Amino acid sequence: MIKNNRVCKLLGTEYPILQGGMAWVANAPLAAAVSNGGGVGIIAAAAMPAELLEQEILKAKSLTNKPFGLNIMLMSPTAQDAMEMAAKHRVPIVTTGAGSPGKVLERLKPLGTIVIPVVASVTQARRVEKQGADAVVAEGMEAGGHIGELTSMVLTPQIADAVKIPVITAGGIADGRGVAAAFALGAEGVQVGTRFICCEECTVHPNYKQAVLDARDRSTAVTGQSLGHPVRCLRNKLTAEFERLEAEGAPASEIEALGTGKLRAAVVNGDVDWGSLMSGQSAAMVHKIQPAREIIEDLFSGGREVLRKITGACDEA
Numbered sequence: 001m002i003k004n005n006r007v008c009k010l011l012g013t014e015y016p017i018l019q020g021g022m023a024w025v026a027n028a029p030l031a032a033a034v035s036n037g038g039g040v041g042i043i044a045a046a047a048m049p050a051e052l053l054e055q056e057i058l059k060a061k062s063l064t065n066k067p068f069g070l071n072i073m074l075m076s077p078t079a080q081d082a083m084e085m086a087a088k089h090r091v092p093i094v095t096t097g098a099g100s101p102g103k104v105l106e107r108l109k110p111l112g113t114i115v116i117p118v119v120a121s122v123t124q125a126r127r128v129e130k131q132g133a134d135a136v137v138a139e140g141m142e143a144g145g146h147i148g149e150l151t152s153m154v155l156t157p158q159i160a161d162a163v164k165i166p167v168i169t170a171g172g173i174a175d176g177r178g179v180a181a182a183f184a185l186g187a188e189g190v191q192v193g194t195r196f197i198c199c200e201e202c203t204v205h206p207n208y209k210q211a212v213l214d215a216r217d218r219s220t221a222v223t224g225q226s227l228g229h230p231v232r233c234l235r236n237k238l239t240a241e242f243e244r245l246e247a248e249g250a251p252a253s254e255i256e257a258l259g260t261g262k263l264r265a266a267v268v269n270g271d272v273d274w275g276s277l278m279s280g281q282s283a284a285m286v287h288k289i290q291p292a293r294e295i296i297e298d299l300f301s302g303g304r305e306v307l308r309k310i311t312g313a314c315d316e317a
Contacts, residue, residue: 006166007189010114010134011093012067014038015296018116018137018168020193021071021095022145022278023047024267025204028056030292032063033201037293040093042069045082053082057089067092069116074099083107095137098146105132118170118191120148125159125167133165137191140171144194144232144280147171147222153185160186174282176302180310183303192299194280199292205270208277211236215283224259227252234277238262 007016017039019026023046031041041064043056060068070091072082075098083104086094090111096104097118105115109132117128118137125136138159140152148155152171160167169182170191182190196202198209211234221235223242226249233239238258245255259276266275290298 005188007135007168010166011040013040015300016168016189017296017299018042018069018095018170018189018191019196019292020143020170020191021045021069021073021097022193022197023073024263025197025202025278026071027203028059028063030196030199030202031068032060033199033292034196034296035060035064035066035068037291037296039292039296040067040069041292042071042093042095044071044073045076045078045085046071046073047076047078048082049078050081050085053078053085054089057085057091061089069093069095069114071095071097072104073097074101074104086113087111100131101128101133102131116168119159120150120155122155122158122162125163129163129165135166135168135189136163137168137170138187139191140169141222141232142172142281143170144220144283145278147230147232152182156182156185156187171280172282173299174280174285176299176304176306178282179299179303180306183307190299194282195286195295195299196292197279198286198289199295200289201292204267207270207272208266208275209289211272211277212279212283212286213288215279215286217281217284219283220279220281224255227255231276231278232280234272234279234283236275236277237273238276 015038019034019041021042021044023044026044031043034041093114095116101117114134116135119125141147156169166188168189169187174195221239222230224231226246262276265271
């Protein structure tokens with residue numbers, strides 16, 4: 001599963017795994033822990049002011065000598081600043097989302113930066129490959145935060161058939177079975193977000209971690225569909241209010257105002273009632289808090305074991 005893996009070769013890592021660029025969650029301590037654990041940790045630029053983002057990049061450099069990355073949300077008002085910070089500090093890997101990565105590719109590729117857009121459709125994957133992307137993250141709707149329409153199960157093989165660059169699957173992966181499934185579908189790597197919320201090095205409020213640990217199979221809700229940018233979170237009073245406003249046809253401005261500051265409330269203040277607990281459906285498969293390296297090792301040892309069992313069953317048949 002890992003031998004001669006193109007994602008490992010591209011990223012210079014022990015394991016073909018990226019940590020998701022979760023706003024407010026994916027900071028320097030988490031990114032460094034994932035990188036030190038053999039994957040690629042990602043700092044989420046989100047809407048972070050340039051001076052704070054620079055501090056996070058420098059902190060990550062002080063905590064790891066392994067490759068780490070930066071996620072740039074292209075619709076953010078600070079996206080240009082994030083791109084320039086990536087250039088200034090020669091961040092080796094950049095993932096992008098929420099827009100066309102053309103400007104990022106033009107600015108950073110000549111510097112040797114590996115650019116990996118997150119995509120939710122075959123059309124997007126083909127477009128970014130033509131623009132010069134080094135790989136793509138095929139993110140299914142099982143993921144937490146902003147999502148597309150297709151599941152990982154159907155999105156991954158279609159994108160794998162459509163492009164020549166490596167495909168990394170995201171959405172719904174929390175154990176070895178998910179890793180094995182991603183590779184069976186044509187991926188050469190995985191991106192994991194929700195599982196890393198419950199790692200020891202993640203600095204989110206303990207209430208947020210406990211909410212993930214308490215999640216069940218139907219614990220997430222998707223809100224914001226009426227606005228054209230659906231978001232998956234754990235169900236609470238906030239998601240119920242979103243659903244009420246959308247069902248009543250409330251103005252977009254009122255719905256958007258409801259979400260202002262709610263992610264920070266969850267991550268920093270631990271508000272599990274009115275905070276935005278962004279999480280994927282895989283939360284129901286997260287049962288304990290572990291070090292990042294242990295999580296990564298469990299994911300891939302579990303994946304190898306699943307594939308061995310499948311191979312053995314096929315040989316017997």
